[in-house]
Amino acid sequence: MTDQTGKKKAAGDIGKIGCRIAQFCVKSGMYLLPWRTPEVMKGEGSSRRLPVAVKRKNLKKPLVVTGPAVRGRGLPDGMLETMENFKIPYVIFDEVTPNPTDSDVEKGAELFRENQCDCIIAFGGGSPVDCAKAIGARVARPGKSVKKLQGLFKILKPIPVLFAVPTTAGSGSETTMAAVITEAAAHHKAPIMDLSLMPKYVVLDPELTVGLPPEVTASGGIDALCHAVEAYTNHTYNTRLERKLALRAVKLIFENLPKVYEDGSDLEARQKMQEAAFCAGRAFTRGCVGYAHALGHPLSGLYGTAHGIAVGILLPHVLRWYGASAQKRLAELSDACALTAEGESVPAKAEAFIKWIEELKEKLGIPVYPEMIREEDVDQIVEWAEREANPLYPVPEIWNRAEMKDFLGTLIPAPAKEIPEQEQTETEKGADHDN
Numbered sequence: 001m002t003d004q005t006g007k008k009k010a011a012g013d014i015g016k017i018g019c020r021i022a023q024f025c026v027k028s029g030m031y032l033l034p035w036r037t038p039e040v041m042k043g044e045g046s047s048r049r050l051p052v053a054v055k056r057k058n059l060k061k062p063l064v065v066t067g068p069a070v071r072g073r074g075l076p077d078g079m080l081e082t083m084e085n086f087k088i089p090y091v092i093f094d095e096v097t098p099n100p101t102d103s104d105v106e107k108g109a110e111l112f113r114e115n116q117c118d119c120i121i122a123f124g125g126g127s128p129v130d131c132a133k134a135i136g137a138r139v140a141r142p143g144k145s146v147k148k149l150q151g152l153f154k155i156l157k158p159i160p161v162l163f164a165v166p167t168t169a170g171s172g173s174e175t176t177m178a179a180v181i182t183e184a185a186a187h188h189k190a191p192i193m194d195l196s197l198m199p200k201y202v203v204l205d206p207e208l209t210v211g212l213p214p215e216v217t218a219s220g221g222i223d224a225l226c227h228a229v230e231a232y233t234n235h236t237y238n239t240r241l242e243r244k245l246a247l248r249a250v251k252l253i254f255e256n257l258p259k260v261y262e263d264g265s266d267l268e269a270r271q272k273m274q275e276a277a278f279c280a281g282r283a284f285t286r287g288c289v290g291y292a293h294a295l296g297h298p299l300s301g302l303y304g305t306a307h308g309i310a311v312g313i314l315l316p317h318v319l320r321w322y323g324a325s326a327q328k329r330l331a332e333l334s335d336a337c338a339l340t341a342e343g344e345s346v347p348a349k350a351e352a353f354i355k356w357i358e359e360l361k362e363k364l365g366i367p368v369y370p371e372m373i374r375e376e377d378v379d380q381i382v383e384w385a386e387r388e389a390n391p392l393y394p395v396p397e398i399w400n401r402a403e404m405k406d407f408l409g410t411l412i413p414a415p416a417k418e419i420p421e422q423e424q425t426e427t428e429k430g431a432d433h434d435n
Helices: 003-030 046-056 068-072 077-085 102-114 126-140 214-233 240-262 267-287 291-303 307-322 324-336 346-364 375-389 401-409 421-434
Strands: 039-042 062-065 091-093 119-124 161-166 178-183 188-193 201-204
Touching: 039 046, 039 267, 046 077, 046 119, 046 161, 046 201, 062 102, 062 126, 091 102, 102 126, 102 178, 119 126, 126 161, 126 178, 126 188, 178 291, 188 291, 188 375, 201 267, 214 240, 214 267, 214 291, 214 307, 214 324, 214 346, 240 267, 240 324, 240 346, 291 307, 291 375, 291 401, 307 324, 307 346, 307 401, 324 346, 375 401
Parallel strands: 039 201, 062 091, 062 119, 119 161, 161 201
Antiparallel strands: 178 188
């Protein structure tokens, strides 16, 4: 090892030690924070009962934040009809884009102020819920742009009362303290994180997820799995509650995601997937996510890749690169899903769990490799990922920028599968015959 290489390694080691010290300090401070879990209404048709809660809370005029696809499918109609019956005036903002931008947030916040609304109903998948949270943040902090609000604890004020009605089972945004927003000009996707963003009330209505396109079900389900697995394999911040919720989420996803992907009308399985997304979201609210998310966010921002697909592609690769540092926790998840026989070693159980994720991805039609990544974007992806994750994400093993770049280098371009000699000969013969 040259002196220069040795110096770089020493600097890298010091940087990792600094990350762990920062995480220890954050963990100590977490015990002073007012952690809570949103109140939940659930069951078939529960979204139509939400206006009763609005009325009981003496709230006068909600801003309903949703997207054009959700509005076009008529999903909010039952809730809106009930509001009209109760004579509750409302304003609709239905321009949220699939990866919500700071421009979306500004439009929504302006609409809230112009119409003198006093609460927000987020109705849709993770994008409308995240956008609604950020609108609330801008209402609470009118002097701060979205860019200035991105990061940890930049709001520190109550936002308007927020009701969340998820129409997918995936993001878990209905129970988290994060809102992921893209800066439209820079295509930079980053979270706003503050406990004030956690919705007060959540409605889990499985009827709203019936009829989702299979690819949306797949993207949401794998996103929830990634939340649960990363929260569980992280170490520093978790309490017994977060570990219990993450474990429950993984088991529910194991049992129900293939069902809802294949059968869109199974309301019981869909209710359980909503519960899984909720549990996973609450688990990572304190336990945090990891490098699958930190590296996946830039893929959504740069290429418009669906968030769940981006993190789902990366998850098994990240878990393998963690190596022994994540194996004990992965083995526990494997046991929860009964993937191996009794007496198997911890590494064997961990590998069985990773292989199950890979098999699930194949069933859901999720690519093996992140083929969208361009070589010239790697430095930017790594810069954004490192800025998001370090020093605060309590991942099993800390990676610096060079290690993140090495990791991505193993995935792009996708390694070509070797064709056995006999199969190759037959393929060549077939090609000659066709010509």
